[in-house]
Amino acid sequence: MEVGEVIQFYDSDRRFPAWGFGGRTVDGTISHCFNLNGSASDFEVEGVEGIMAAYGNALHNVSLAGPTLFGQVINVAAQIAGQSTSGDRSKYFVLLIITDGVVTDLQETKDALVRASDLPLSILIVGVGRADFTQMEILDADKGHRLESSTGRVATRDIVQFVPMREVQRGQISVVQALLEELPGQFLSYMRCRDIKPFNLHVAETP
Incomplete structure (x- = not known):
C-alpha cells in the first residue's frame, strides 16, 4: 500500500497490471504469471485499492505453490x-x-x-x-x-x-x-x- 500510494501519482489513469506467480489456479495448473483479478483477458485493476482487492480475492481462489x-x-x-x-x-x-x-x-x-x-x-x-x-x-x-x-x-x-x-x-x-x-x-x-x-x-x- 505504501509503495503504491507513492508511485500511483505517476500514472495518469491509475490502472495497473496485476499478476500473480507461484499459484495453483482454479483449473489445477501451477502458473507463474496469471491475472491476479481472475479475468481471462483484462489484467488491469483500478488503483492501489484494486490491487489489494484482487490479491485478497485471489487468496480464496488460488493456492500458493512453488517453485x-x-x-x-x-x-x-x-x-x-x-x-x-x-x-x-x-x-x-x-x-x-x-x-x-x-x-x-x-x-x-x-x-x-x-x-x-x-x-x-x-x-x-x-x-x-x-x-x-x-x-x-x-x-x-x-x-x-x-x-x-x-x-x-x-x-x-x-x-x-x-x-x-x-x-x-x-x-x-x-x-x-x-x-x-x-x-x-x-x-x-x-x-x-x-x-x-x-x-x-x-x-x-x-x-
Whole structure:
C-alpha cells in the first residue's frame, strides 16, 4: 500500500497490471504469471485499492505453490515496456514484485533482466519473511558487478532494487524510502542515454 500510494501519482489513469506467480489456479495448473483479478483477458485493476482487492480475492481462489520463478512475469512486463518504445517514448514502467520465496530460476531471471535493461523499466523486489534472500542480492547489482546473461551479454544498466522487509523493519528507514532510493537515477539514466527530453520544458528567461 505504501509503495503504491507513492508511485500511483505517476500514472495518469491509475490502472495497473496485476499478476500473480507461484499459484495453483482454479483449473489445477501451477502458473507463474496469471491475472491476479481472475479475468481471462483484462489484467488491469483500478488503483492501489484494486490491487489489494484482487490479491485478497485471489487468496480464496488460488493456492500458493512453488517453485518461485520470476522469469515469466519479468518478460511480460518487459514486453509491455518494449511496445511503448515505438510510440510514446516518454513512458517509463515500474514492476513491483513481492515474494516470500527464494528465486529458483536464477539464470532465467538474469537473462530476462539483461534483456530488459535496454527498456524503460525498473524492477522493485520486496522480500517478505525469513527466507535466505542471498540470490536476490545478486540480482540487485549494487556492488558494481552488472548482471551477465547465459550467452555472456552484460546488462546495459542496473534496473533492480531489492529490499528485505526484515532489515528495513529493524532500521530507521521506511520500506518506501529503501525501495524507491535508486528509482530516480535509473529513470534519468535511461532518458538521458536516449536523449529524451521532458515535455513542456520551460527555460527561464534572463533579464
